[in-house]
Amino acid sequence: MASIREFLTLPRDRQRRYNFAYLDEHSKREVRRRLLKAVAIPGHQVPFASRELPIARGWGTGGLQITLALIGPHDVLKVIDQGADDSVNAVNLRQLIVRTTGVRTTTDTRHATVVQTRHRIPEEPMTADQVLVLQVPEPEPLRHVEPSTVRARRMHAEGDYSAMWVRLYEDVVRWGEVTISSQYPVRVHRRYVMDPTPIPRWDVPRLHRAEVLYLFGAGREKRLYAVPPFTEVEPLAFDDVPFRVEEFGGARCRRCGSEASFLNASFDPVTGARTFVCSDTDYCTRRMAALRFEETAR
Amino acid sequence: MGYVAARGGVEAIEQAQQLARYFRLRGGSAPVDVRQIQEQLRFAVDRVMGEGSLYSPFHAALALKQTESDVSESALMLRAFASTCPRSHVSGVARTAEMRVVRRISAAFQEVPGGQMLGPTRDYAQRLFEFALCDEREEHVREFLAQYVNGARIETDGASPVFPKVLDVLRAEGMVASPPRRAAAEADRPFDITRKALTFPAPRSARLQALARGDTGGLLAFAYSSMRGYGDVHPTIGDLRVGYMPLRVCHPEHGVPVMAGWVLATEAEVIARFAAPEGNGGPMFTVGYGLCFGHNELKAICMAVLDRAMNEPVATAPAENEEFVLSHVDPVESSGFALHYKLPHYVTFQADVARLQAAQLHAAHRKADGVDS
Amino acid sequence: MISPGQGARDDVLETQAAFRALLDGLARPGTVTHLPAPPHAPTGVDPRLLQVALVLLDAEVTFATAGDGALARYVGLLTGSRVTVPEGAAFLLASGSAPVAEIEALPAGTAECPEDGATVVLAVRRCSPARPAVRAAAADSEAPVEVVLTGPGIEFEAKVWITGLDPANLAVLARRNAEFPLGIDAFVVSESGEVIGLPRTVCFARRTAR
Numbered sequence: 001m002a003s004i005r006e007f008l009t010l011p012r013d014r015q016r017r018y019n020f021a022y023l024d025e026h027s028k029r030e031v032r033r034r035l036l037k038a039v040a041i042p043g044h045q046v047p048f049a050s051r052e053l054p055i056a057r058g059w060g061t062g063g064l065q066i067t068l069a070l071i072g073p074h075d076v077l078k079v080i081d082q083g084a085d086d087s088v089n090a091v092n093l094r095q096l097i098v099r100t101t102g103v104r105t106t107t108d109t110r111h112a113t114v115v116q117t118r119h120r121i122p123e124e125p126m127t128a129d130q131v132l133v134l135q136v137p138e139p140e141p142l143r144h145v146e147p148s149t150v151r152a153r154r155m156h157a158e159g160d161y162s163a164m165w166v167r168l169y170e171d172v173v174r175w176g177e178v179t180i181s182s183q184y185p186v187r188v189h190r191r192y193v194m195d196p197t198p199i200p201r202w203d204v205p206r207l208h209r210a211e212v213l214y215l216f217g218a219g220r221e222k223r224l225y226a227v228p229p230f231t232e233v234e235p236l237a238f239d240d241v242p243f244r245v246e247e248f249g250g251a252r253c254r255r256c257g258s259e260a261s262f263l264n265a266s267f268d269p270v271t272g273a274r275t276f277v278c279s280d281t282d283y284c285t286r287r288m289a290a291l292r293f294e295e296t297a298r
Numbered sequence: 299m300g301y302v303a304a305r306g307g308v309e310a311i312e313q314a315q316q317l318a319r320y321f322r323l324r325g326g327s328a329p330v331d332v333r334q335i336q337e338q339l340r341f342a343v344d345r346v347m348g349e350g351s352l353y354s355p356f357h358a359a360l361a362l363k364q365t366e367s368d369v370s371e372s373a374l375m376l377r378a379f380a381s382t383c384p385r386s387h388v389s390g391v392a393r394t395a396e397m398r399v400v401r402r403i404s405a406a407f408q409e410v411p412g413g414q415m416l417g418p419t420r421d422y423a424q425r426l427f428e429f430a431l432c433d434e435r436e437e438h439v440r441e442f443l444a445q446y447v448n449g450a451r452i453e454t455d456g457a458s459p460v461f462p463k464v465l466d467v468l469r470a471e472g473m474v475a476s477p478p479r480r481a482a483a484e485a486d487r488p489f490d491i492t493r494k495a496l497t498f499p500a501p502r503s504a505r506l507q508a509l510a511r512g513d514t515g516g517l518l519a520f521a522y523s524s525m526r527g528y529g530d531v532h533p534t535i536g537d538l539r540v541g542y543m544p545l546r547v548c549h550p551e552h553g554v555p556v557m558a559g560w561v562l563a564t565e566a567e568v569i570a571r572f573a574a575p576e577g578n579g580g581p582m583f584t585v586g587y588g589l590c591f592g593h594n595e596l597k598a599i600c601m602a603v604l605d606r607a608m609n610e611p612v613a614t615a616p617a618e619n620e621e622f623v624l625s626h627v628d629p630v631e632s633s634g635f636a637l638h639y640k641l642p643h644y645v646t647f648q649a650d651v652a653r654l655q656a657a658q659l660h661a662a663h664r665k666a667d668g669v670d671s
Numbered sequence: 672m673i674s675p676g677q678g679a680r681d682d683v684l685e686t687q688a689a690f691r692a693l694l695d696g697l698a699r700p701g702t703v704t705h706l707p708a709p710p711h712a713p714t715g716v717d718p719r720l721l722q723v724a725l726v727l728l729d730a731e732v733t734f735a736t737a738g739d740g741a742l743a744r745y746v747g748l749l750t751g752s753r754v755t756v757p758e759g760a761a762f763l764l765a766s767g768s769a770p771v772a773e774i775e776a777l778p779a780g781t782a783e784c785p786e787d788g789a790t791v792v793l794a795v796r797r798c799s800p801a802r803p804a805v806r807a808a809a810a811d812s813e814a815p816v817e818v819v820l821t822g823p824g825i826e827f828e829a830k831v832w833i834t835g836l837d838p839a840n841l842a843v844l845a846r847r848n849a850e851f852p853l854g855i856d857a858f859v860v861s862e863s864g865e866v867i868g869l870p871r872t873v874c875f876a877r878r879t880a881r
Binding site for chain 2 (some may be wrong): 050053090091118180196
């Protein structure tokens with residue numbers, strides 16, 4: 001498929017029986033309407049009539065519906081999972097989007113206009129020309145203190161987050177600090193408490209007053225939400241027990257040497273030794289290329 | 299590092315798919331015909347149509363072939379396919395009283411208006427293996443069909459048999475309340491959970507739609523809990539019928555109803571313990587209703603039991619809690635989420651490790667300080 | 672021959688581009704974004720209001736106009752959306768050059784469902800990020816209104832100049848949006864397709880340039 005125009009000018013029966021970007025226009029319209037409301041009400045979960053897609057629920061259908069509703073022929077797409085472009089989930093999603101749109105793709109965060117991600121925010125600061133679409137497994141930040149979505153919705157409506165604060169306080173009393181590792185609850189625009197998806201604490205500060213637009217899609221739970229640029233996003237914390245990001249005990253990435261990125265522990269397949277590698281493969285690869293360039297330049 | 303190898307992801311997926319194909323074919327047996335599945339494995343086909351929420355026996359059969367009869371995966375395929383189909387018409391209300399009944403039983407009375415009709419059922423067969431099926435050949439099939447069809451005695455006066463609803467009889471005798479009047483808006487346009495997000499309490503049409511698309515096993519587990527005592531629905535089946543329902547759509551120009559086709563469905567109406575209804579009537583039996591695509595008696599009965607359970611004004615058991623039941627019976631959502639745990643979670647796990655280490659450090663300090671942990 | 676419920680053109684990509692202009696405009700209030708070329712509209716029907724309607728409206732939602740019967744009929748025909756009174760409308764399409772009283776009556780959502788607040792689309796003459804040159808003899812309605820915006824989506828503050836917008840419409844929006852998260856969201860769309868998004872979170876002051 002050489003280009004999008006070519007795709008659309010094929011006679012209907014020779015097209016792959018699917019609309020541009022897979023979803024029919026009606027489905028896109030529903031997602032688009034709901035996205036606009038999500039952007040207008042930062043941090044609030046907007047219910048939407050999530051469609052079934054040829055990818056299982058729980059595997060990114062919410063993020064995918066957002067990307068499919070947004071994406072156009074001039075976009076450049078990047079899809080990552082756990083920070084990696086080549087993770088099987090990312091590959092699968094990217095293939096579906098490319099098959100039904102023909103858009104260009106990239107692994108370089110700087111060149112992408114739409115980035116769809118699972119569980120990480122790229123290390124490279126994103127800009128006003130970009131959109132980050134996050135896949136959400138569980139949109140409701142209150143679910144651990146209130147499993148009923150009906151009651152949780154009422155708590156959000158009343159701004160009554162006392163149950164959440166009690167839970168955090170109990171953590172501090174027991175363990176010395178809040179033990180929530182990922183999906184750390186944040187307060188958006190000083191109003192709604194929001195689940196930022198299972199990004200590590202490392203990535204939470206990136207949400208605050210960012211240049212990029214953040215869109216969140218939960219397909220199975222059928223909720224969309226958003227954090228516009230330059231919006232206040234604060235992790236819930238106590239004055240005397242501040243929010244901390246992860247520490248890696250002085251470890252560096254064994255590939256690029258970075259100490260300033262989120263590192264994954266892994267085990268050398270041959271020696272079994274524990275090593276650390278950047279989770280963001282694009283960041284790591286570009287750093288390595290820059291280091292090699294520096295070396296050859298010297 | 300196989301799962302996230304640089305540039306290995308695409309190849310790994312392709313190889314996995316080829317290997318799956320190999321697993322399907324390696325025995326060397328003749329490939330299964332989609333038609334054979336459609337005709338000879340009808341309960342699987344019907345279950346897939348019901349959970350896939352798309353009435354298309356062909357697509358259900360093809361999905362079963364493609365997925366090697368993974369019912370959950372097949373339902374997902376039908377749902378995804380249905381998502382792409384444009385909706386050109388909405389049928390008029392389908393009346394189950396017009397059903398061309400294939401099977402109809404009632405447990406409430408020994409004899410019922412219209413009669414008890416066993417239909418095609420193995421309910422009363424002994425569950426012993428018929429090893430002769432291993433040698434079944436096409437000529438046996440032809441022979442049987444010729445013999446059975448030619449030997450059939452057809453008694454008819456031309457009119458279709460009528461099977462009045464047992465519930466209607468009980469209503470006429472004042473034992474069952476008439477269905478409550480629905481809000482006019484709901485009567486005109488049933489709630490469509492594929493077009494609007496479900497919220498609770500759910501309109502009745504939304505509840506029934508969610509149950510109709512529900513996972514047979516999930517509905518069974520919840521309904522069974524209710525029958526067993528977590529809740530109190532001891533149903534008597536007033537009517538269980540299986541048959542073909544006519545669907546009609548309104549002609550876009552002439553405005554007259556036009557037959558679109560026949561849909562095989564199973565319907566269950568159950569009668570449960572009596573209660574005082576809303577309003578000023580005396581005590582009446584309470585009822586529950588179930589309807590699903592294809593021949594699936596287990597699902598229809600469980601739907602009806604759950605429908606009745608969820609009508610309890612105060613939920614004292616899980617099966618009576620509408621939000622709890624409806625949030626957990628969708629097969630595509632539940633299986634998708636359960637299986638998503640197979641996806642890489644190493645970043646979140648790394649984050650968990652960091653927090654554990656911090657907590658262990660804290661506990662160690664407390665111990666060293668002589669503070670009780 | 673236009674079939675009911677279908678777009679006037681098979682323009683999947685045009686609709687996508689138009690949507691991105693609306694999304695970016697709403698996410699960054701005060702940044703002027705641009706719609707692609709508008710669809711054909713019969714005389715008397717604002718092509719930009721029609722364009723936005725084609726992106727967002729269908730049989731699932733209701734809309735209202737400020738008494739513009741021709742617009743209501745045409746939009747209803749093309750999108751399948753149902754026209755209704757403002758009290759029950761999800762969308763309001765109107766010219767912004769005169770006060771639009773209907774904004775007062777639009778739903779602003781509820782505490783549990785603030786997303787049920789309506790969306791207003793106001794057609795104006797021009798939007799620009801810089802103060803436009805003004806002809807000395809221009810009528811008052813042609814005077815560009817300077818609007819200063821703060822809030823989510825804006826780094827510090829954003830200034831836009833809108834020609835052909837009655838300031839009363841901004842005042843009524845501000846009033847209806849006083850109790851976040853309830854509120855009404857708005858798009859201002861110019862003849863040449865410039866878009867300004869005004870989510871309910873935005874705060875504005877205005878000055879009339881002269």
